[in-house]
Amino acid sequence: xxxxxxxxxxxxxxxxxxxxxxxxxxxxxxxxxxxxxxxxxxxxxxxxxxxxxxxxxxxxxxxxxxxxxxxxxxxxxxxxxxxxxxxxxxxxxxxxxxxxxxxxxxxxxxxxxxxxxxxxxxxxxxxxxxxxxxxxxxxxxxxxxxxxxxxxxxxxxxxxxxxxxxxxxxxxxxxxxxxxxxxxxxxxxxxxxxxxxxxxxxxxxxxxxxxxxxxxxxxxxxxxxxxx
Amino acid sequence: xxxxxxxxxxxxxxxxxxxxxxxxxxxxxxxxxxxxxxxxxxxxxxxxxxxxxxxxxxxxxxxxxxxxxxxxxxxxxxxxxxxxxxxxxxxxxxxxxxxxxxxxxxxxxxxxxxxxxxxxxxxxxxxxxxxxxxxxxxxxxxxxxxxxxxxxxxxxxxxxxxxxxxxxxxxxxxxxxxxxxxxxxxxxxxxxxxxxxxxxxxxxxxxxxxxxxxxxxxxxxxxxxxxxxxxxxxxxxxxxxxxxxxxxxxxxxxxxxxxxxxxxxxxxxxxxxxxxxxxxxxxxxxxxxxxxxxxxxxxxxxxxxxxxxxxxxxxxxxxxxxxxxxxxxxxxxxxxxxxxxxxxxxxxxxxxxxxxxxxxxxxxxxxxxxxxxxxxxxxxxxxxxxxxxxxxxxxxxxxxxxxxxxxxxxxxxxxxxxxxxxxxxxxxxxxxxxxxxxxxxxxxxxxxxxxxxxxxxxxxxxxxxxxxxxxxxxxxxxxxxxxxxxxxxxxxxxxxxxxxxxxxxxxxxxxxxxxxxxxxxxxxxxxxxxxxxxxxxxxxxxxxxxxxxxx
Numbered sequence: 211x212x213x214x215x216x217x218x219x220x221x222x223x224x225x226x227x228x229x230x231x232x233x234x235x236x237x238x239x240x241x242x243x244x245x246x247x248x249x250x251x252x253x254x255x256x257x258x259x260x261x262x263x264x265x266x267x268x269x270x271x272x273x274x275x276x277x278x279x280x281x282x283x284x285x286x287x288x289x290x291x292x293x294x295x296x297x298x299x300x301x302x303x304x305x306x307x308x309x310x311x312x313x314x315x316x317x318x319x320x321x322x323x324x325x326x327x328x329x330x331x332x333x334x335x336x337x338x339x340x341x342x343x344x345x346x347x348x349x350x351x352x353x354x355x356x357x358x359x360x361x362x363x364x365x366x367x368x369x370x371x372x373x374x375x376x377x378x379x380x381x382x383x384x385x386x387x388x389x390x391x392x393x394x395x396x397x398x399x400x401x402x403x404x405x406x407x408x409x410x411x412x413x414x415x416x417x418x419x420x421x422x423x424x425x426x427x428x429x430x431x432x433x434x435x436x437x438x
Numbered sequence: 439x440x441x442x443x444x445x446x447x448x449x450x451x452x453x454x455x456x457x458x459x460x461x462x463x464x465x466x467x468x469x470x471x472x473x474x475x476x477x478x479x480x481x482x483x484x485x486x487x488x489x490x491x492x493x494x495x496x497x498x499x500x501x502x503x504x505x506x507x508x509x510x511x512x513x514x515x516x517x518x519x520x521x522x523x524x525x526x527x528x529x530x531x532x533x534x535x536x537x538x539x540x541x542x543x544x545x546x547x548x549x550x551x552x553x554x555x556x557x558x559x560x561x562x563x564x565x566x567x568x569x570x571x572x573x574x575x576x577x578x579x580x581x582x583x584x585x586x587x588x589x590x591x592x593x594x595x596x597x598x599x600x601x602x603x604x605x606x607x608x609x610x611x612x613x614x615x616x617x618x619x620x621x622x623x624x625x626x627x628x629x630x631x632x633x634x635x636x637x638x639x640x641x642x643x644x645x646x647x648x649x650x651x652x653x654x655x656x657x658x659x660x661x662x663x664x665x666x667x668x669x670x671x672x673x674x675x676x677x678x679x680x681x682x683x684x685x686x687x688x689x690x691x692x693x694x695x696x697x698x699x700x701x702x703x704x705x706x707x708x709x710x711x712x713x714x715x716x717x718x719x720x721x722x723x724x725x726x727x728x729x730x731x732x733x734x735x736x737x738x739x740x741x742x743x744x745x746x747x748x749x750x751x752x753x754x755x756x757x758x759x760x761x762x763x764x765x766x767x768x769x770x771x772x773x774x775x776x777x778x779x780x781x782x783x784x785x786x787x788x789x790x791x792x793x794x795x796x797x798x799x800x801x802x803x804x805x806x807x808x809x810x811x812x813x814x815x816x817x818x819x820x821x822x823x824x825x826x827x828x829x830x831x832x833x834x835x836x837x838x839x840x841x842x843x844x845x846x847x848x849x850x851x852x853x854x855x856x857x858x859x860x861x862x863x864x865x866x867x868x869x870x871x872x873x874x875x876x877x878x879x880x881x882x883x884x885x886x887x888x889x890x891x892x893x894x895x896x897x898x899x900x901x902x903x904x905x906x907x908x909x910x911x912x913x914x915x916x917x918x919x920x921x922x923x924x925x926x927x928x929x930x931x932x933x934x935x936x937x938x939x940x941x942x943x944x945x946x947x948x949x950x951x952x953x954x955x956x957x958x959x960x961x962x963x964x965x966x967x968x969x970x971x972x973x974x975x976x977x978x979x980x981x982x983x984x985x986x987x988x989x
Contacts, residue, residue: 263983268986289895293894295889295892307986309887311454320447320888320891321891323439323440324439324892325892328440371891
């Protein structure tokens with residue numbers, strides 16, 4: 211059996227909320243192969259976003275380990291973790307998290323700048339990425355001038371700027387109407403098919419998950435309850 | 439991330455919060471302009487004070503003295519000095535003040551050879567031995583007792599820089615003289631221009647010269663030609679008073695003058711000889727000469743009138759310039775030397791012969807100069823030169839210690855002024871820190887986003903440092919410009935309302951050297967970055983998970 215691209219081994223995460231200890235993740239083990247489109251399903255508070263943050267390198271587990279391409283993230287320094295976020299995974303969020311004072315192109319270029327790309331090359335690559343998500347004509351607009359669907363496409367372009375192999379999507383359709391949601395997931399589906407992108411989609415919409423994902427992992431109270 | 443990208447990001451952030459960044463920068467501008475204005479005022483005071491002393495040649499001259507004739511004789515005759523300082527010579531080691539160079543008795547004589555040695559020291563620009571004669575001087579049909587100084591030609595001293603009319607003596611062999619403003623008054627010249635081109639005569643009894651001629655000739659024969667003697671002022675004055683009654687008003691001994699002239703010329707330098715005293719004397723003396731034979735004279739043409747009195751100066755009088763005693767008439771040094779050798783007064787003549795007789799002065803030696811002024815190339819090398827002079831066995835005196843003291847005083851003053859200005863920059867630095875913290879609070883999400891897409895902590899920090907640095911740089915540049923403007927306005931106001939009404943010419947009160955404003959700008963940048971230390975660290979610590987939580 212080949213090594214899965216993403217893997218968690220018995221990861222736990224808990225927070226201290228005043229006097230009480232909140233367990234967000236309880237010994238979760240999942241694996242995602244390269245080119246897979248996996249949906250992570252669960253109600254709010256089920257720990258799915260926490261799991262995504264651990265895989266995305268934004269947070270570290272209290273126990274267990276996260277592996278990317280067979281390598282554990284546990285020994286990474288803060289700097290190595292930043293590089294991991296920059297080059298290995300891309301993330302998109304429910305509220306898009308675009309920098310509102312920058313245009314679509316500038317948002318994408320910022321990610322490219324952190325990746326070390328400069329000048330003409332950077333502009334060109336940002337143009338290509340926006341073209342890829344169907345926003346070639348809207349590159350000069352600020353987020354406030356774009357619709358929700360368009361903003362999320364900019365976020366996708368930005369997430370894929372430094373050619374990561376994985377896209378981590380945290381409720382990307384949460385702020386979109388069902389038509390826009392379908393369009394967006396179709397785009398991701400297409401990228402998985404064409405570019406062998408691996409997508410881990412966190413959602414609470416069972417229908418969408420069933421329609422677009424190859425596999426659905428269901429979570430409840432910090433535990434995986436089904437994986438099929 | 440490239441530094442250029444960081445810079446652009448920082449500039450964008452500042453533009454986004456234009457008002458806040460502008461106000462913060464204004465604080466820095468005030469701070470920097472305070473520092474620069476204060477310090478430029480202090481430095482201006484210092485520059486003006488030091489310049490004033492420098493203009494007067496007070497910080498680049500050392501007087502050096504050697505063992506004089508009377509000192510030689512008293513050592514030879516076993517005179518312990520009767521309380522005079524020179525009794526310590528020979529057993530300096532026993533005396534408590536033995537190490538004090540100013541109290542020490544000089545070991546060496548200031549001979550021509552010694553002067554050459556001194557001139558060869560590193561940092562020495564010129565050495566000018568002091569000869570001044572007090573004698574009767576005749577010009578414009580008046581004869582008055584005047585002090586006449588020998589001047590090195592060419593001469594770098596500032597006292598020979600400004601002329602009301604004419605110029606400096608053209609060569610050491612020229613029969614030329616320069617006079618000062620007081621000369622004009624006492625000899626009845628209405629304007630400086632009237633005096634230029636006129637002649638003046640130094641007068642001496644013809645008999646004295648005749649009587650000494652043979653003795654002097656022998657002496658000169660034995661001497662090397664560059665050895666000569668000088669008298670100090672008191673002796674010259676004795677001589678003058680002794681000859682008081684011989685001061686017939688308007689007569690010149692033509693024949694004797696010529697005789698003295700040729701004799702003197704031969705004594706000093708064979709090369710010039712008769713050409714020394716040529717036409718003017720002959721012509722002038724041709725017709726009118728009732729007391730011919732009674733007076734010897736030497737004629738000099740007045741070529742320049744020095745401007746020595748400063749208008750509006752509170753003292754009103756002659757300005758003190760350099761370490762050399764001031765005279766109202768200057769003639770070339772060789773001519774002064776010849777004159778002073780020829781008309782040595784009786785007391786020093788006795789001392790000279792006693793010294794020869796006792797053997798402390800060998801037959802081929804003459805006594806040295808009493809004093810010389812050593813001019814250095816730069817005030818900074820003066821202490822070094824002075825130390826070497828003392829090592830060579832001469833006594834020396836300078837007021838460089840006062841320069842040092844002056845510098846210390848100004849260092850304290852400038853530090854105090856800089857500190858006052860620094861306080862306002864300190865206040866501005868709080869403003870910078872405040873602004874940065876505010877902007878972190880505002881931009882928490884943005885920082886989280888940047889971290890999520892791969893920004894390293896140090897990149898986040900760098901963005902904040904560059905933002906603060908830009909505020910410091912802008913504040914520094916505009917603060918320096920503001921200080922320059924304040925200086926200019928203050929100067930104009932001071933001139934218009936303080937100096938001009940009193941008839942004083944324009945003075946620049948401020949010094950704004952490049953190191954001051956460049957230093958202030960760099961300092962502002964450094965302070966700004968320092969103020970951003972905490973905010974930047976705080977920004978880098980932001981937890982992206984919390985920052986991106988969507989509630």
